[in-house]
Every structure is written in C-alpha cells, then in structure tokens.
Amino acid sequence: MSEERRRAFISGNEATAEGGIAGGCRHFFGYPITPQNKIPEYMSEHLPLIGGVYLQAESEVAAINMVYGASAAGARVMTTSSSPGIALMQEGLSYMLGAELPAVLVNMVRGGPGLGNIAVAQSDYWLATRGAGHGDGRCITLTPYSVQELHDFTARAFEIADRYQNITMVLADAILASMMEPCELIPRREMDPPDRPYAVGPHDSAERERNIVNSLWVDFDVMEAVNLRNEERYARAAAEITDWDEFGSDDPQILLCAYGISARICESAVMRAEEAGVRMRLLRPKTVFPFPTQPIREWAERVDAVLVVELSMGQFVEDVRLAVEGRCPVDLLGRAGGNMPSVTDVVNRVREVATKAGVSVG
Amino acid sequence: MREELFMAGIGGQGVNLAGQLIGRAGMNLGLSVSWVPIYSPEVRGGSSTCTIVLTDGRVGSPTSERPTSMVLMDPKSVATFIGRVIEGGLVVINSSLVREAPPCDGCRVLMVPANDIAAEIGNARTVNMALLGAWAAGTDVMSVADVARALREMLPERHHVHMPDNEAALERGAEIARAAR
Numbered sequence: 001m002s003e004e005r006r007r008a009f010i011s012g013n014e015a016t017a018e019g020g021i022a023g024g025c026r027h028f029f030g031y032p033i034t035p036q037n038k039i040p041e042y043m044s045e046h047l048p049l050i051g052g053v054y055l056q057a058e059s060e061v062a063a064i065n066m067v068y069g070a071s072a073a074g075a076r077v078m079t080t081s082s083s084p085g086i087a088l089m090q091e092g093l094s095y096m097l098g099a100e101l102p103a104v105l106v107n108m109v110r111g112g113p114g115l116g117n118i119a120v121a122q123s124d125y126w127l128a129t130r131g132a133g134h135g136d137g138r139c140i141t142l143t144p145y146s147v148q149e150l151h152d153f154t155a156r157a158f159e160i161a162d163r164y165q166n167i168t169m170v171l172a173d174a175i176l177a178s179m180m181e182p183c184e185l186i187p188r189r190e191m192d193p194p195d196r197p198y199a200v201g202p203h204d205s206a207e208r209e210r211n212i213v214n215s216l217w218v219d220f221d222v223m224e225a226v227n228l229r230n231e232e233r234y235a236r237a238a239a240e241i242t243d244w245d246e247f248g249s250d251d252p253q254i255l256l257c258a259y260g261i262s263a264r265i266c267e268s269a270v271m272r273a274e275e276a277g278v279r280m281r282l283l284r285p286k287t288v289f290p291f292p293t294q295p296i297r298e299w300a301e302r303v304d305a306v307l308v309v310e311l312s313m314g315q316f317v318e319d320v321r322l323a324v325e326g327r328c329p330v331d332l333l334g335r336a337g338g339n340m341p342s343v344t345d346v347v348n349r350v351r352e353v354a355t356k357a358g359v360s361v362g
Numbered sequence: 363m364r365e366e367l368f369m370a371g372i373g374g375q376g377v378n379l380a381g382q383l384i385g386r387a388g389m390n391l392g393l394s395v396s397w398v399p400i401y402s403p404e405v406r407g408g409s410s411t412c413t414i415v416l417t418d419g420r421v422g423s424p425t426s427e428r429p430t431s432m433v434l435m436d437p438k439s440v441a442t443f444i445g446r447v448i449e450g451g452l453v454v455i456n457s458s459l460v461r462e463a464p465p466c467d468g469c470r471v472l473m474v475p476a477n478d479i480a481a482e483i484g485n486a487r488t489v490n491m492a493l494l495g496a497w498a499a500g501t502d503v504m505s506v507a508d509v510a511r512a513l514r515e516m517l518p519e520r521h522h523v524h525m526p527d528n529e530a531a532l533e534r535g536a537e538i539a540r541a542a543r
Contacts, residue, residue, distance in 0.1 A: 009386040009395070179424055180382060180397040182389040268422030342427045 005184035012176040013038030015147045015183045016106055017046070019154030020078045022186035024194070025104065026052035027077040029066035031059055031085060034118040035174040036108035039080045050188070060085040064092030071101040072213040074199035076158050076191075080106035082174075083124050084115055086131075093167055094133025098215030098226060100198075102161035105139065106154065106170040108177040111338045119338025120174040122260060125315035128171045129289040136227050139169040140237055141289040143259040147181035149286070155186050160241060162194050164233045171288070173311070174338075175261050238290035245284050246295075249273065252281035253359045254350050255299045257320045258309040259285050261340070266309055269346040276347045277362025278354045288319065296323035305329045305357040307350055312336060329357055363393075363418045365503045366426035370411040370443050371435030371456075371490075380433070380490040381412035384497075387504050387512035388416040396424035409438065416503055431501055433493050435476070440464055454496045454539075456489070472496050472539055479534045485524065488531035495535025500543070506536045 010018075017039045020028070028043040040056065047054040053070075057063035063079050070077040081089065086107045096103060109124045111117040124131075128141045140160055142153045154170050161168040200211045217223035248256075248270040258266045263284035273280045283299060285292050300306060305328050308317040317332045324330050333349045335341050341349075354361050367384060371377040378399050385397035399412045413429070415421050431452040434440045437460050447453055449468040457463075458477030476492040491513075498506050510529050514522065 007389070009382070009389050009397075175398060175424070178399055180385055181421075181424075182395060264421070265423045265425075267420060271420070271422060340425070342425075343423050344427060 005186060007182055007184050009180055010147065010183050011038060011178055011180050012147045012150045012172065013108070013178065014042055015151035016080070016154045016170065016172075016177075017042035018185055019151035020104065020158070021046060021050070022151075022188055023104070023155035023158035024076040024191040025078045025158060026050070027070045027075040028052070028054050028079065029057050029063045029070070029077070030079045030081065031057050031063050033082045033085045035110060035177045036080050036082050036106070038177070039106065060088035061092065064089040067103050068092055068096050068099070068101065071096065071103045072099065072199060073201050074193055074196045076162075076194055078104040078106070078158075080108070082108045082110045083112050083121070083127075086124065086127060090131060090133035092133075093131070093139070094135050094137060095215045096167055097132055097137025097230065098135065098217070099213050100165050100226065100229065101167075101213065102165050102194075103167050104154065104157040104161055104170070105167055106172070109171065109173045111336070117338055118174060120261060120311060120340060121336065121338065122173055122262060122311035123313075123315065123336065124171065125288070125310070125312060128169050129291075129319070132167060137230055138234060138289055139167045140164060140241075141169045141171050141287065143171050143285055143288050144176065145260050145263045145284060147176070147179065147183045150176060151183050151185065153286070160237075162196075164237055166230070166233055166237075171260070173261050234290065241287060242290040242292050243286040244292040244295060245286060246281060247284075248281035249279040250281075251279060252299070252302075253279045253304045254281075254354050255296075255303045255306045256280055256282045256309065256346075256350070257284070257296065257306055257316075258282065259288060259316065262309045262311060265341060265343055265346055268343040269350065272343065272347050276350055278350050278359065280350060288316070291319050291323070293323040296320060297325070297327070300324040300327035303328060304359050305331060305353045307331050307333060307346075307353050309333045309341060309346055311340060329353070363416075363503075365414075365416040365431065365501065366429045367414045367416070367431050367433070367497070368411065368426060368429035368443065368446070369414070369433045369435075370409065370439035372438075373408045373410045375410070375435050376487070376490040377410045377435060378412050380494055381414050383509060383512050383516060384414050384416070384494065384504075386516060387508045388414070390512060391504060391508060393418060394421050396421045398424045409442075411439075411443075431497065433497055435459070435490070435493065444469075452497070452500045454493050454500065456493060470500070470542075472500055472542055474535050474538050476535070479531055483527050483530050483534075485527040485531075487524070488527050491528045491531035492535040495532035496539040497535075498532070499536035499539035506532045
C-alpha cells in the first residue's frame with residue numbers, strides 16, 4: 001500500500017481490532033471470552049468515537065444474530081470470539097449463509113474440546129473450514145501467522161466478505177492474540193457504505209420492491225439455487241484469493257506444511273536445515289478455505305515426504321492429504337491442550353520422516 | 363544476531379511491562395521483534411514469564427527452548443528456569459530476593475540488588491528498571507539510553523515525572539554489569 005502507515009508495537013488482539021476498523025467495520029457485537037477480550041475492549045473504546053456501534057450481547061447466540069441483522073441492513077459488521085463461543089454461533093452462521101449475507105468473524109482458538117483451557121490450540125480447523133453450522137455453506141477462512149497479518153487480513157476480510165457475499169473468518173490462536181510485534185497500521189479513512197442492493201431498510205417504494213432477507217426456502221429449486229450460488233462463490237474464491245507463502249530450499253527433500261503459529265515454529269526449523277542435514281521447505285497457507293491444493297500437489301511430486309505440524313491431533317493434515325493424493329508419504333506432528341512442539345521437536349521429526357522415506361540424512 | 367531474552371517473576375513485579383519495553387526498544391532499533399507472555403491465572407502472586415526475541419533476521423518461533431539471556435526476579439523463578447539458559451548466556455538475578463547465586467555452569471550471573479536500589483532511589487516501582495539496566499549493559503543488543511527512550515514513549519505523559527527515578531535505576535543496574543565485564 002502506498003499510503004503512510006504508522007508503526008506500533010501492539011498485541012495481536014489490538015491489531016485485529018484496528019484492522020477491522022481500517023477495513024470499514026463500524027458495528028461490533030460480541031460476548032467476552034478469553035483469550036480475545038482485548039478486541040471487544042478496544043472496540044468499545046474506539047467505535048463510539050468514530051460514529052460506530054459497540055454492543056456487548058447477552059450471549060454469543062445473541063451476538064451472531066445481531067451480526068445477522070446488521071449485515072441484512074447493509075452494515076460492515078464483525079464479531080470475535082474463541083472456540084466455545086464460536087461453537088455457540090454455528091446456527092446463526094448457517095442462517096447467514098442461507099441468507100447470503102457478508103460478515104467478518106474472528107476465532108482466537110483455545111484448547112478444547114469442551115470449555116477446555118485458555119491456552120494456544122489449532123483444534124478448530126474443522127469448525128472453521130467445514131463448520132458454519134448445518135447445510136452446505138462454508139466460511140472463507142484466512143490464517144494469519146503474525147500480528148501484522150492479523151491486522152492486514154482482518155481489514156481485507158471485509159472486502160472479501162462483500163465480494164463473495166459470504167462470512168469470512170480470521171482463524172488464529174491464543175498466542176497470536178496475546179503476543180506483541182511491530183505492526184504497520186493501515187490508516188483509518190471514511191468509507192462509503194458497502195454496495196448491497198439486497199439490504200433491507202428505508203427506501204422509496206416507487207424506486208424498488210421491498211427487500212426480504214430470509215434463509216427459509218420451502219421450494220426445492222429455490223433452495224437448490226442458494227446452494228448453487230454459494231458453490232459458484234467458492235469456485236470463484238478458489239480462483240481469485242487462494243493464498244500461501246513458501247520459505248526454504250528450492251530443492252527440498254521434505255516439505256513442511258503448517259499454518260498460523262505452527263508455521264512460525266516450522267520457519268525456525270527451516271532455518272536449522274543445515275544442522276538437521278535435510279533440505280526443507282515450508283509451505284504455509286494464508287487461506288485454508290479456499291485451500292492451496294495446487295502448490296502442495298506440485299511439491300508432492302518433487303519431495304520425498306511431507307510433514308504437517310499442527311496444534312491438533314489431525315485436522316489440517318486431512319486437507320494436505322487430499323492435496324497430495326498419495327503422491328508421497330504425509331506424516332503428522334500434532335500437539336494439543338496448550339502444548340506446542342519445540343523447534344527441536346520439529347527438526348527431529350523431519351529427520352525421522354526423511355529417514356523413513358529413504359533420504360540419506362546428513 | 364539473535365537474542366532470546368526470557369524474563370520471569372511474581373505477578374505484580376512488572377515482568378511483562380519490562381519485557382514489552384525491551385520489545386519496543388528493539389523495534390526502535392529496526393530489529394525484528396516479538397514478545398510473548400505466559401502467565402498463570404492468578405492476577406497477583408502467580409508466576410509470570412515472557413519471552414522476547416530480537417533479531418536482524420526472521421523471528422520465526424516467538425518462544426525459546428534455550429534463551430540466550432534471562433532476567434529472573436524471585437527465588438522460585440531462579441530455581442525453575444536458570445537451567446534453560448544457553449552456555450555462556452547472561453542471567454540477571456534480583457539479589458535482594460535471591461541471596462545466593464545458584465550454581466550455573468558456563469553462564470554469566472549478575473547479582474543485582476534491585477529492591478534495595480529501588481528503595482534507595484525512593485521509588486519501589488523501579489525494581490524492574492535496575493534489572494533491565496544490568497541486562498542492557500551486560501549484552502550488546504541495545505544501550506541503557508535505548509531502554510529509557512522506549513520507556514518515555516510507553517509511559518503516559520502524566521507519569522513522565524517518574525522518568526528520572528527510572529533512569530537512575532537503569533544506570534545503577536548498568537554500573538553493576540559494567541563492573542563485572
């Protein structure tokens with residue numbers, strides 16, 4: 001971006017909130033839950049000062065339905081929560097997908113299942129990429145791995161949500177939420193209201209028919225048409241916004257696949273490749289729905305094995321396996337409950353995987 | 363250059379604020395920086411730790427297996443964490459609360475009577491600054507002036523009256539580190 005950005009040393013939560021404001025968010029509804037409370041706190045302070053609305057709902061169920069209503073009325077709207085709270089929102093999300101409405105949702109994932117704990121985890125991957133309640137709908141899902149990306153991706157999520165008329169989720173975790181890093185802030189600016197010809201609200205009845213926002217479609221063909229439009233959106237998103245980053249050897253023996261905080265650990269493992277005696281490359285998705293299937297498939301043709309690192313006992317790895325389609329072995333290093341593999345754990349597992357795949361480890 | 367600083371103390375000793383200060387000072391110097399807190403649920407009296415990575419390359423993992431330096435502010439933190447520092451690493455210990463330097467093969471221990479320094483200055487909230495002064499002068503990442511500048515930026519204007527006390531504590535800690543070098 002060419003505009004002047006101010007550099008700040010801030011937490012992931014603050015960067016996310018300010019990213020939302022920079023992306024045009026002027027309506028926020030939420031319910032407190034650790035480890036993301038700094039986001040509603042920030043919004044409660046800042047939104048009223050810029051003519052926005054901050055409202056603490058009585059529950060996550062209420063919050064997501066307020067989001068539904070605000071979006072139907074044409075607002076750029078956002079809610080944020082953490083794992084158990086996101087689970088409570090599933091019905092509302094499904095209704096919004098049925099009504100084809102945009103909104104931005106942030107999940108700062110914590111340990112689970114159940115009420116779990118407040119520590120780092122990546123165990124809501126399925127909830128994010130397969131979730132959004134019942135029915136065929138999906139959330140477009142972005143996976144930042146730094147405070148800067150939390151800021152940038154949250155701002156961009158509003159544009160993506162409107163472009164595809166679909167809920168867009170930023171999927172992060174307890175460490176990214178609380179850690180502080182330098183962040184170049186996108187300047188706030190006045191933005192025109194989003195162009196939503198389908199939005200409800202006051203209008204001149206001579207100019208158009210009244211709009212109705214609904215997710216109940218009794219007629220089979222009308223209901224199927226909603227699903228077909230959503231499918232068309234996801235196909236368009238796959239072609240237009242699939243995003244990932246790569247780091248490491250141009251001639252790797254082992255491909256590491258990880259997103260978010262796990263990708264940070266893997267990055268350090270790649271920096272220790274020489275000591276490990278294995279040539280490594282990290283491929284980290286910045287979007288997981290749509291998923292970067294093609295680049296993973298291309299690398300799978302060239303490497304001896306793939307190692308997936310995630311803070312779950314195996315969710316993200318399934319998408320990697322679908323991309324690899326048996327072209328090479330895929331192994332998983334998973335931790336859970338707030339525990340993370342160390343960089344040494346990753347390096348050691350890379351050596352094991354390489355040895356098993358017949359690579360002569362230096 | 364890659365410095366992995368680990369700080370630990372009791373909640374309320376200002377561990378996290380001190381860590382954020384070093385992170386901000388690192389940012390001012392143009393370094394890649396991260397600060398990660400891990401603290402127990404108790405608001406006061408629980409153990410409080412944070413890790414700051416400062417590097418001229420990529421940060422990668424923001425946590426550290428073997429910190430290159432440590433600031434340990436209470437007896438429990440010293441007993442729990444000192445063994446994790448790398449060989450040759452600097453460990454700054456609050457000797458007002460930890461009377462005897464623990465055995466630490468191959469590491470450089472700096473005993474800084476931080477509570478006593480703060481008491482002499484007459485400002486109990488400068489304990490962490492005395493320790494940071496020793497850390498800054500005992501490593502080659504940043505100067506005491508860099509730390510003071512970041513503190514001035516972080517403190518709300520109304521607290522700038524406390525800057526002289528904080529600068530005095532930083533300097534007293536730094537003197538101990540310089541004498542040991």
